Amino acid sequence: MDKPLIKQHRLSVNHYIYGNEGGAWSNEAHIAKMGGDSNTLCGTPILVANWARQLDVTEAGCPECIDIYMDNVYNELANSMLGDDGEFNLWFVTESNDIADDNGNGIVDHKPNDGTDEYEFQTTRIYTNLKEAEEYMNSVNLQEDGISMVQVEDRHKGEVNNRFLTKTLKVIIEENTDY
Numbered sequence: 446m447d448k449p450l451i452k453q454h455r456l457s458v459n460h461y462i463y464g465n466e467g468g469a470w471s472n473e474a475h476i477a478k479m480g481g482d483s484n485t486l487c488g489t490p491i492l493v494a495n496w497a498r499q500l501d502v503t504e505a506g507c508p509e510c511i512d513i514y515m516d517n518v519y520n521e522l523a524n525s526m527l528g529d530d531g532e533f534n535l536w537f538v539t540e541s542n543d544i545a546d547d548n549g550n551g552i553v554d555h556k557p558n559d560g561t562d563e564y565e566f567q568t569t570r571i572y573t574n575l576k577e578a579e580e581y582m583n584s585v586n587l588q589e590d591g592i593s594m595v596q597v598e599d600r601h602k603g604e605v606n607n608r609f610l611t612k613t614l615k616v617i618i619e620e621n622t623d624y
């Protein structure tokens with residue numbers, strides 16, 4: 446079950462559909478943030494003429510834009526729900542590409558992300574049961590150059606479980622040859 450709570454890509458009020466001529470026609474319109482920079486979420490330059498508007502395209506089809514948008518929506522949702530003690534529990538999967546120290550107590554290496562957002566952890570999935578959330582967590586292939594931390598948090602207690610890569614800190618011994 447992947448991103449089960451939001452089935453339609455309905456945009457929040459501060460986002461809009463953008464299409465250049467080719468994109469709008471082929472139903473691969475992008476998503477842009479109102480008052481944002483001069484690119485869509487996936488980095489496509491925004492020109493003056495918005496063909497999505499002119500052609501009445503009402504659905505975004507660009508997979509990259511949808512992915513980034515959905516991640517942001519999930520993140521906002523998780524931020525507003527974690528710890529609110531709502532009547533039903535939910536499990537949020539959070540991912541990061543930062544590297545933790547050997548105890549997992551801190552971040553020692555901030556990896557660059559895709560440049561669309563400044564975050565360390567991003568909520569990417571929301572589940573209605575712990576088992577599926579943990580199955581997903583355990584299926585992630587942790588990589589130094591990719592997702593290096595996955596954690597499951599629940600709506601009631603916060604952190605439930607996590608997996609992460611650590612950086613092994615090497616001790617360098619320098620010998621002084623004059624002695």
Ligand SMILES: [Zn+2]
Pocket residue numbers: 474475476485486487488489507508509510511
């Ligand atoms: Zn796009």
